[in-house]
Amino acid sequence: MIHFFKLIRPLNLAIIALTMYSMRFFYYQLAYLKPTVGHDVWHERIDFFLLVLSTVLIAAAGNIINDYFDVKADRINRPDRLIIGKHIKSGWAIMSHWLLNGIAFSISIYLSFRYNTFWYVFVHLISINTLWFYSIWLKRKMLIGNIFIALLTAMVPILCGIHFYLTGTLDRSYFDQFTNQDSIYFSNWIYFMAEDGRFIIAMSIFAFILNVSREIIKDIQDIEGDQLIHAKTLPMVVGNKKSGYITSFLLLTFPSLSLVLYFSSVPFSMYDFFFFLPLLFAILFSIMISIFLLGKHEIKIFRLFDRSLKLAMLFGVIIPYYWYFFN
Numbered sequence: 001m002i003h004f005f006k007l008i009r010p011l012n013l014a015i016i017a018l019t020m021y022s023m024r025f026f027y028y029q030l031a032y033l034k035p036t037v038g039h040d041v042w043h044e045r046i047d048f049f050l051l052v053l054s055t056v057l058i059a060a061a062g063n064i065i066n067d068y069f070d071v072k073a074d075r076i077n078r079p080d081r082l083i084i085g086k087h088i089k090s091g092w093a094i095m096s097h098w099l100l101n102g103i104a105f106s107i108s109i110y111l112s113f114r115y116n117t118f119w120y121v122f123v124h125l126i127s128i129n130t131l132w133f134y135s136i137w138l139k140r141k142m143l144i145g146n147i148f149i150a151l152l153t154a155m156v157p158i159l160c161g162i163h164f165y166l167t168g169t170l171d172r173s174y175f176d177q178f179t180n181q182d183s184i185y186f187s188n189w190i191y192f193m194a195e196d197g198r199f200i201i202a203m204s205i206f207a208f209i210l211n212v213s214r215e216i217i218k219d220i221q222d223i224e225g226d227q228l229i230h231a232k233t234l235p236m237v238v239g240n241k242k243s244g245y246i247t248s249f250l251l252l253t254f255p256s257l258s259l260v261l262y263f264s265s266v267p268f269s270m271y272d273f274f275f276f277l278p279l280l281f282a283i284l285f286s287i288m289i290s291i292f293l294l295g296k297h298e299i300k301i302f303r304l305f306d307r308s309l310k311l312a313m314l315f316g317v318i319i320p321y322y323w324y325f326f327n
Contacts, residue, residue: 003087004096007067008060015310016059016156019203019317020052023160026199026320027168034168044167047111051163054107054124055156061100062131068093069135070229101128115166123159127152140231146215154208161200206316209254210286214309216247221302244293251290254283278322282315 028034067084084093108124130138130148139145219226219233220240226233235243289305 003083007064007083007088007093009063011310012063013056013059015313015317017052017056018314019156019207020048020055020160022317022320023157023200023203024048024164026323027164029320047114047167048163050107051111051120051159054104054111055127055159057100057104057107058124058127058131061097061104061128062135064093064097064100065132066135066139068097070225104128117166119162119166123155123162127155140226140229140233142232142234142237146212146219146234149215150208150211153211154204157200157203157207203316205257206254206282207313209250209257210309210313210316213247213250213286213289214306216243216250217302217306217309219243221306241296248290248293251286251293254286278315278319282312285309285312285315 064084068090071082071085071090084090105121105124105128108120111120112118130152134145134148138148216234220235220243223233223235223240226236234246238246285308289308292305
């Protein structure tokens with residue numbers, strides 16, 4: 001059983017779940033989003049838990065199928081972490097992959113039926129199929145696989161936004177005292193995203209940039225094994241040095257974008273420095289890594305960069321809890 005948990009990468013799954021609950025915490029505690037008439041709080045909590053569960057199950061299934069098709073490369077890249085074929089049979093891995101996806105898709109059907117929408121089924125179908133194609137083909141293509149996997153990660157906050165839009169009514173009075181905006185509930189999704197969904201967009205861009213950077217760094221680490229399976233990743237095409245430059249540029253765009261988006265989406269003044277400490281820590285990590293990437297390093301150092309970016313993500317995810325605690 002312990003090998004199965006290692007296979008699905010519980011830390012990554014925990015970050016996904018924490019991100020989704022962080023989004024819910026922001027809108028229900030700081031922005032005073034309320035369940036619509038006919039949906040009590042407990043029903044909404046159960047439905048959101050099911051949404052988180054289905055998302056985590058799809059991510060777990062994606063990790064399994066990714067390792068299934070990477071056995072040959074992982075014998076070179078991560079022989080100490082090789083699980084499929086060593087501790088878990090290939091057949092059991094495939095069966096687990098389809099079982100987890102089946103449960104997740106069943107949940108999406110229930111949520112779509114409950115809220116009379118196709119969105120849940122659509123997003124889950126896209127995610128399941130994209131992770132499959134990523135594992136067998138996309139990840140072997142230069143940058144395409146990196147971008148697709150980062151887009152899926154960026155979809156997590158957007159999926160939460162869709163759920164909030166479908167199930168909740170936003171009481172804007174809390175924001176009105178800071179932004180002096182009209183206290184009107186916009187029933188149109190576009191207006192919801194433009195006015196109330198800026199935090200969702202900020203989190204999505206945050207996730208996208210950091211995950212693209214992480215994927216490139218992982219490709220730099222895995223270059224030896226990727227040569228064995230004839231992959232055409234960015235480091236293999238342009239080299240480790242230029243890949244480091246590209247990642248450095250991406251990480252340097254994160255501070256400017258995140259500052260603009262966060263300042264425009266939260267009910268705090270840009271001069272409330274104390275409220276932005278977690279974000280500033282995340283920015284500091286990204287700047288430090290971008291500077292280090294300009295130098296020449298051994299492959300094992302890139303594992304430290306990878307872990308540092310995970311820490312930066314964690315700082316970003318806890319921001320709503322931090323705000324609520326110190327508000």
